[in-house]
Amino acid sequence: MNETLSEARHKQIEAAFAKANIAGYEQQLGFSNFNKELYGNGPVTRPGIKYTIIEGRYDDTVVPFTNAFLHEPGVKNILVQNICRNDYASHINFTYDVNVYQMAVNALDPDHAKPVTCVFQPFIG
Numbered sequence: 001m002n003e004t005l006s007e008a009r010h011k012q013i014e015a016a017f018a019k020a021n022i023a024g025y026e027q028q029l030g031f032s033n034f035n036k037e038l039y040g041n042g043p044v045t046r047p048g049i050k051y052t053i054i055e056g057r058y059d060d061t062v063v064p065f066t067n068a069f070l071h072e073p074g075v076k077n078i079l080v081q082n083i084c085r086n087d088y089a090s091h092i093n094f095t096y097d098v099n100v101y102q103m104a105v106n107a108l109d110p111d112h113a114k115p116v117t118c119v120f121q122p123f124i125g
Contacts, residue, residue, distance in 0.1 A: 045072045052107035054081040054100055058123050061091035067079035097121050
């Protein structure tokens with residue numbers, strides 16, 4: 001059997017996730033078959049659609065955090081710390097981070113955007 005270490009490890013990860021009935025986790029791996037089928041070799045975005053990605057430097061789920069960003073037409077990538085330096089929230093904290101909330105609302109309704117007040121957010125890992 002001539003498989004790379006990466007392929008062998010991938011099979012182990014896939015089997016562990018299947019055993020635990022959490023196949024969705026395996027799909028999130030960058031090298032998963034799901035991602036290969038979804039993205040192929042072409043662009044991820046579609047013409048005429050505006051995309052906003054809000055990501056934080058302290059994200060401990062998307063590693064490295066820069067993997068969250070898309071560099072394609074129609075995409076606005078927002079790094080939280082470029083707007084709010086004292087926001088240390090991690091991936092899970094974004095759901096109740098008032099700064100991220102306002103950034104999301106502004107992205108959804110740019111005609112009525114309000115300033116982000118930049119409330120301190122601690123890192124909770």
